[in-house]
Amino acid sequence: xxxxxxxxxxxxVAVTTVSRFLxxxxxxxxxxxTKKRILEAVKTLKYVPNASARALKSGxxxxxxxxxxxxxxxxxxxIITGIESVLNEEGYYLLVVSMGENKAKKSYLRLATEGRVDxxxxxxxxxxxxxxxxxxxxxxxxxxxxxxSSEAKNYVVADDTKAAKKAMNYLIESGHRNIAHLAGHLSxxxxxxxxxxxxxxxTENNIPILDDLIIETKFSEQSxxxxxxxxxxxxxxxxxxxxxxxxxxxxxxxxxxxxxGLKIPDDISVLGFHDIxxxxxxxxxxxxxxxxxxxxxxxxxxxxxxxxxxxxxxxxKVMIKNSQLMIRDSVKDLK
Amino acid sequence: xxxxxxxxxxxxVAVTTVSRFLxxxxxxxxxxxTKKRILEAVKTLKYVPNASARALKSGxxxxxxxxxxxxxxxxxxxIITGIESVLNEEGYYLLVVSMGENKAKKSYLRLATEGRVDxxxxxxxxxxxxxxxxxxxxxxxxxxxxxxSSEAKNYVVADDTKAAKKAMNYLIESGHRNIAHLAGHLSxxxxxxxxxxxxxxxTENNIPILDDLIIETKFSEQSxxxxxxxxxxxxxxxxxxxxxxxxxxxxxxxxxxxxxGLKIPDDISVLGFHDIxxxxxxxxxxxxxxxxxxxxxxxxxxxxxxxxxxxxxxxxKVMIKNSQLMIRDSVKDLK
DNA sequence: TTCTCTTAGTAAATCGTTTTACTGTAACGT
DNA sequence: ACGTTACAGTAAAACGATTTACTAAGAGAA
Numbered sequence: 001x002x003x004x005x006x007x008x009x010x011x012x013v014a015v016t017t018v019s020r021f022l023x024x025x026x027x028x029x030x031x032x033x034t035k036k037r038i039l040e041a042v043k044t045l046k047y048v049p050n051a052s053a054r055a056l057k058s059g060x061x062x063x064x065x066x067x068x069x070x071x072x073x074x075x076x077x078x079i080i081t082g083i084e085s086v087l088n089e090e091g092y093y094l095l096v097v098s099m100g101e102n103k104a105k106k107s108y109l110r111l112a113t114e115g116r117v118d119x120x121x122x123x124x125x126x127x128x129x130x131x132x133x134x135x136x137x138x139x140x141x142x143x144x145x146x147x148x149s150s151e152a153k154n155y156v157v158a159d160d161t162k163a164a165k166k167a168m169n170y171l172i173e174s175g176h177r178n179i180a181h182l183a184g185h186l187s188x189x190x191x192x193x194x195x196x197x198x199x200x201x202x203t204e205n206n207i208p209i210l211d212d213l214i215i216e217t218k219f220s221e222q223s224x225x226x227x228x229x230x231x232x233x234x235x236x237x238x239x240x241x242x243x244x245x246x247x248x249x250x251x252x253x254x255x256x257x258x259x260x261g262l263k264i265p266d267d268i269s270v271l272g273f274h275d276i277x278x279x280x281x282x283x284x285x286x287x288x289x290x291x292x293x294x295x296x297x298x299x300x301x302x303x304x305x306x307x308x309x310x311x312x313x314x315x316x317k318v319m320i321k322n323s324q325l326m327i328r329d330s331v332k333d334l335k
Numbered sequence: 336x337x338x339x340x341x342x343x344x345x346x347x348v349a350v351t352t353v354s355r356f357l358x359x360x361x362x363x364x365x366x367x368x369t370k371k372r373i374l375e376a377v378k379t380l381k382y383v384p385n386a387s388a389r390a391l392k393s394g395x396x397x398x399x400x401x402x403x404x405x406x407x408x409x410x411x412x413x414i415i416t417g418i419e420s421v422l423n424e425e426g427y428y429l430l431v432v433s434m435g436e437n438k439a440k441k442s443y444l445r446l447a448t449e450g451r452v453d454x455x456x457x458x459x460x461x462x463x464x465x466x467x468x469x470x471x472x473x474x475x476x477x478x479x480x481x482x483x484s485s486e487a488k489n490y491v492v493a494d495d496t497k498a499a500k501k502a503m504n505y506l507i508e509s510g511h512r513n514i515a516h517l518a519g520h521l522s523x524x525x526x527x528x529x530x531x532x533x534x535x536x537x538t539e540n541n542i543p544i545l546d547d548l549i550i551e552t553k554f555s556e557q558s559x560x561x562x563x564x565x566x567x568x569x570x571x572x573x574x575x576x577x578x579x580x581x582x583x584x585x586x587x588x589x590x591x592x593x594x595x596g597l598k599i600p601d602d603i604s605v606l607g608f609h610d611i612x613x614x615x616x617x618x619x620x621x622x623x624x625x626x627x628x629x630x631x632x633x634x635x636x637x638x639x640x641x642x643x644x645x646x647x648x649x650x651x652k653v654m655i656k657n658s659q660l661m662i663r664d665s666v667k668d669l670k
Numbered sequence: 671t672t673c674t675c676t677t678a679g680t681a682a683a684t685c686g687t688t689t690t691a692c693t694g695t696a697a698c699g700t
Numbered sequence: 701a702c703g704t705t706a707c708a709g710t711a712a713a714a715c716g717a718t719t720t721a722c723t724a725a726g727a728g729a730a
Contacts, residue, residue: 348709348710349709349710349711350710351709351710351711351712352708352709352710355709363708363709364706364707364708364709365707365708365709366707366708366709369708369709388715390715391715391716391717392714392715393715394715450716
């Protein structure tokens, strides 16, 4: 491994000079000849500065951490893609940690306290508010993604309520009244906000809210399948549509409906929250309400970079209002 | 930020003593009273060792890098999950970099040369063999995952040829003769090996190989869709089944077949390579040949950890032979 | 001749740990 | 009384980079 010292020796200058030259110190006065010698030494010795040494001295690692619940959820894959696209350009790296429902929850704080990362993206749904508050107490730079917490200073979230309402309104305009909601985990704020949108839409359209039609699920296909099965077996009203709080739940529900011998959308319509590339290759192609998750990731990345650049902590609260209804074939027009 | 020095001061001992005690130096002789004082200082000051300083001194970062082509491919999500499960237990972290077809390809080497990571997992399909060989030249610890390269010393791959053959044999046993192959990128070795399995199965069963039935695709739904459409429009033989070299391609092909007005599996059967959680919620549920990608990731992680533990480079070549046919409803028995 | 500027650098401290090689003191055996 | 051993630590040099504060030599001005 080549160090600054080696380069300095070969170029016949002091380490200081090499470092200052390579870092473009504006106060350094240096002759062309010396520059050339240093550059040559760097090239022949293939010198690359050591990241740990740099980090130790500067207190910056050029690395951010990302905490997500699960890699196997395409929602997070899109968020990561967005984050990465920004970080790439800025020479930052991304350290990922997944933290499911049952994992040791405080371990992610080590990332901060050990100084492994300069900041943290928290997209984990299973962290409690007070676990997140620790970051404030430590005064550690962070941005919440796709989740809120009571005291959060910085976040990028979607306007889940509005998007859910928009989706519901589409269903209602298509003539549906008896709409079930496969809600996400109601311990998560996204789950709660989507439920709120569901209820708002019904209320504003003078449709009664039936508790029997609301079922809490996890964010997995299996959970969506089970909940839908349960609903079909239990509820014998004239349910004509289902609004699922996540793609994976929607996929699971579709399978359950088919296994129950019903046809989508003829017997029952399905609409899913969030859009992924597989949404349009299910059968029938799934109608969804799409929020740009890549944009969400990208904005969070820019925000964290910004927080790091300013000395004083700025408040940064972004709510992505935009959503698109991706109309495909899983919702039947009853009129 | 609390340092060793602060702890030492508070406990009234030398920095050395604190460090050696906290690291369980077996040669350190220390009294119970001193231990207690140090422990107390650590607790009240909330001391956590600084990762950069440690890395600088020890030359170890406790971090591995992972290079994949794309986060939005569920195959890699499963591999990451497998890697992470092992690294978690060992206190290692994972730094991820995605590198698509068109990205600057050598940047991943910086991870190695800057000393940011102790080793590298390379699952990138778009790196050429000689770009990987650089790691050998640098004598940098690495493990290839789900890809081979001519000179690779360490890898974990699946026996793609065998698995593909097994899948094909199932199709053939079910009475299919005219089987198309949506091959993956033939510039990738997995693509080539799966094609080989396809051909082997046909040859061994005395079925002619028809070049018209083999179409190269990318590893995306869209590409699978396009290729299948093309095939359906072009080929007017009695094709009864399609063997897709990847899940995503299989999904795309299913959509194309339906859009063409044909029924799966009645008009045409589909079998996909690799199994993901969405495979059983497509319509009809997709029959696949499954290789444990989590196992692949986990074994690669253990391998890299091993390589780091031994001083001399050991050869490590693992080929996962096991595969399971996940029989669902997308293949029709013609007999 | 002395002073000031400019040019072209350099020495040394520092970031927080780890590690090697010591240093005292006291007790013990002979 | 002397050497040895056990006990309980400590001083100082790394690791590789950055940065502050200097220096040394020569040119030009007064």
